[in-house]
Structures are given as C-alpha cells and as structure tokens.
Amino acid sequence: MKRCLNLLPALLLLTALGFTAQQDEDAMLLRRAEKLHDKIVSIDTHTDTALALTGDSVDLAKVQADFAKLREGRIDCCFYPVFVDQGPLEDASRDSAYLWTRGRMEAIRAYIEARPREARIALGPEDVVKNKKRHRLSLVMGIENGYPIGRDLGRVKDFYDLGTRIITLSHNYDNDICDASRYPQNTWGGLSPFGKDLVKEMNRLGIIVDCSHASTSTLYDCLELSKAPVICSHSCVYAIKDHPRNLTDDEIRAIAAKGGVIQVTTGRWALSWLPSPQVDIGVFCDHVEYIRNLVGVEYVGIGTDFDGGGGMKELEDASRMKYITVELMRRGWTDRELELFWGGNFLRVWRAVEKAAETAK
Numbered sequence: 001m002k003r004c005l006n007l008l009p010a011l012l013l014l015t016a017l018g019f020t021a022q023q024d025e026d027a028m029l030l031r032r033a034e035k036l037h038d039k040i041v042s043i044d045t046h047t048d049t050a051l052a053l054t055g056d057s058v059d060l061a062k063v064q065a066d067f068a069k070l071r072e073g074r075i076d077c078c079f080y081p082v083f084v085d086q087g088p089l090e091d092a093s094r095d096s097a098y099l100w101t102r103g104r105m106e107a108i109r110a111y112i113e114a115r116p117r118e119a120r121i122a123l124g125p126e127d128v129v130k131n132k133k134r135h136r137l138s139l140v141m142g143i144e145n146g147y148p149i150g151r152d153l154g155r156v157k158d159f160y161d162l163g164t165r166i167i168t169l170s171h172n173y174d175n176d177i178c179d180a181s182r183y184p185q186n187t188w189g190g191l192s193p194f195g196k197d198l199v200k201e202m203n204r205l206g207i208i209v210d211c212s213h214a215s216t217s218t219l220y221d222c223l224e225l226s227k228a229p230v231i232c233s234h235s236c237v238y239a240i241k242d243h244p245r246n247l248t249d250d251e252i253r254a255i256a257a258k259g260g261v262i263q264v265t266t267g268r269w270a271l272s273w274l275p276s277p278q279v280d281i282g283v284f285c286d287h288v289e290y291i292r293n294l295v296g297v298e299y300v301g302i303g304t305d306f307d308g309g310g311g312m313k314e315l316e317d318a319s320r321m322k323y324i325t326v327e328l329m330r331r332g333w334t335d336r337e338l339e340l341f342w343g344g345n346f347l348r349v350w351r352a353v354e355k356a357a358e359t360a361k
C-alpha cells in the first residue's frame with residue numbers, strides 16, 4: 001500500500017503531462033486550421049439565417065450564423081435563402097407566398113446592404129473570391145422551397161433579379177414542381193411538367209438546382225434534364241442514418257457522375273440515431289469521409305442548416321466551424337483536400353452552372 005502511495009505523485013504528474021501535451025497539440029492544430037482558412041475559400045451552402053435576422057425582435061446571441069459568428073468560425077461565404085412554408089396548392093395561397101417571399105428577400109438584402117464594410121451579396125463565384133480578398137463576407141440569396149413560384153415561370157426571373165442564385169425545389173411536401181422525400185405521395189413521379197420547364201429556366205438564368213428535400217425520382221429527373229451539375233445543399237448519408245431525407249450510395253454516385261456536390265448537413269436528425277449528447281463533430285466527419293471514400297473528395301462539402309435545425313455538440317453555431325478542420329486534420333486530411341471540401345468543389349459547380357447559362361445564351 002505504502003509503495004502505491006509513493007507512486008501516486010508520479011502517476012499524477014504523468015497524467016498532467018499527457019493532458020498538457022494533448023492541449024498543446026489541440027492549440028497547434030487550431031492555429032494550423034485558422035491559417036489554412038485564411039488562404040482558402042470556406043462556404044456554407046445552407047442556413048435559415050435570413051429569416052432569423054429579419055424577424056420582429058432579433059436576439060443576435062441566439063442566431064447561429066450571424067456575421068460575427070461566421071467570421072469567428074472562418075467562414076467566407078454563407079447562403080441566406082428564404083425558407084418558405086408550404087400552403088395549399090391554390091392560386092390565392094401561391095400568390096400570397098410569392099409576395100411574402102419577395103418581401104423577406106428584400107428585407108435580408110436591406111440588412112446586408114446596410115453593412116457594406118462587413119459583407120456583400122454575392123451574385124457569382126468570382127464575387128465570393130473578390131470579397132474574400134477584401135476581407136468581406138459573401139452572402140448568397142436563394143429560396144428553400146419553390147412553392148412561391150407557383151406555376152408562373154416569370155417569377156423565377158423576378159427572384160433572380162432580387163439576387164436568387166439557388167432554389168431548393170421543394171420542402172417536405174410535394175408541390176407544383178416536384179415530389180418531396182419525406183411524405184412520398186408520388187404526385188408527379190418526379191418532376192412535374194412545370195418542374196421540367198422550371199429546371200430549364202434555372203439553367204438558362206444560371207440558378208443552381210438544389211435537390212435536398214426532393215424525392216429520389218425528382219433527383220434522377222433533374223440529373224437527366226439539367227444542363228448543369230445538380231447539388232444537395234444540406235443532406236447526409238443514408239448508409240449511416242436511414243432517414244428518408246438522406247442520400248443513398250446510388251444517389252451520391254449519380255450526383256458525382258454529373259459533376260455536382262453533396263453538402264453534408266449538421267443536424268442530429270440527419271446525422272445519427274444516437275442521443276444528442278453523443279452526436280458531435282466526429283459523427284459529422286464520418287459522413288464527410290463516407291462520401292469521400294465512395295466517390296472522391298471532389299464531391300463533398302458542407303451546408304449546416306444553422307437556424308433551421310442544424311448544429312450539434314461541439315458545433316453549436318458558426319463560430320465553431322474551424323473545429324471541423326481541426327478534426328479532419330487529425331484524421332490526416334491534406335490542405336488540398338480541405339480546400340476542396342470547404343469551397344473548391346462548390347465553386348467548381350457554381351462556375352459550371354454559370355458556364356451552362358452562358359452556353360444557352
């Protein structure tokens with residue numbers, strides 16, 4: 001017993017030394033991550049922050065992806081689409097959703113334009129690169145759920161003129177455009193006839209086709225019809241969590257084969273069946289690595305869904321984004337792989353969407 005007691009201080013010292021070494025390594029990795037983010041373009045392709053920032057009473061402390069937190073997390077470009085709740089498929093409801101969406105888009109535009117030294121609206125990939133050089137954030141307009149387009153293609157141009165560069169075709173219910181993944185009534189068996197015209201119009205204007213929330217048949221119709229790559233702005237891997245919103249291996253392969261990208265989302269609902277306290281950055285990185293191993297690092301990125309159900313342990317808001325880089329560095333990711341994951345892949349897709357629009361003209 002006495003001998004054990006003699007050993008105790010030595011054991012405590014060794015534990016403390018081990019702990020300090022771990023802390024030193026963490027601090028070193030964080031410095032390396034921040035340095036890398038200074039050099040590369042880091043993009044989050046989906047949040048619901050537009051609505052969170054333009055509500056009646058905004059408490060910035062509760063907003064997950066406001067400007068200050070994006071900067072702290074080393075994010076250069078964040079998508080601020082307007083999320084649209086779906087009403088009945090009737091003209092009166094479609095029309096009021098259209099006017100409401102325009103109003104909210106004008107409100108978030110005004111919010112950004114009132115802060116020109118901090119941030120700018122980006123209308124294309126080169127704006128993102130330019131804003132990064134000038135130490136300004138880029139925000140991208142869009143719509144989550146094409147419901148307010150109704151059955152009027154002219155509205156797509158209206159939204160484009162307001163800055164829209166991405167449209168998530170549906171939310172959880174089938175709409176005039178297509179079938180959704182969560183409640184598969186299979187109204188259209190994929191894209192509706194109007195939805196097919198819409199995808200062509202989006203190609204013509206240079207708007208990114210986003211199939212997160214869409215059904216499998218909608219995704220395959222888009223992949224067949226679209227002249228440009230197709231993305232999922234916030235979706236995870238079905239093989240890890242068998243949730244209908246997630247993507248099967250075949251879907252992931254098909255998106256990659258068309259040159260698109262899968263932007264992995266961060267909500268526990270998509271990541272794991274485990275209880276919340278056990279779902280952390282490691283689980284998120286498992287989804288990212290699954291896609292990399294299946295189709296290659298050129299086809300994976302991130303769309304957090306902050307302020308709309310995204311975020312989990314260790315990634316409570318955008319200020320923590322750089323810790324994803326720390327975890328991937330720990331797993332042996334190279335700087336080049338991280339550059340592709342954070343924005344290189346998405347910029348490639350966005351440039352291809354612009355090129356397809358130019359070719360169409």
Ligand SMILES: [Zn+2]
Nearest residue numbers: 144213234305
């Ligand atoms: Zn969503």
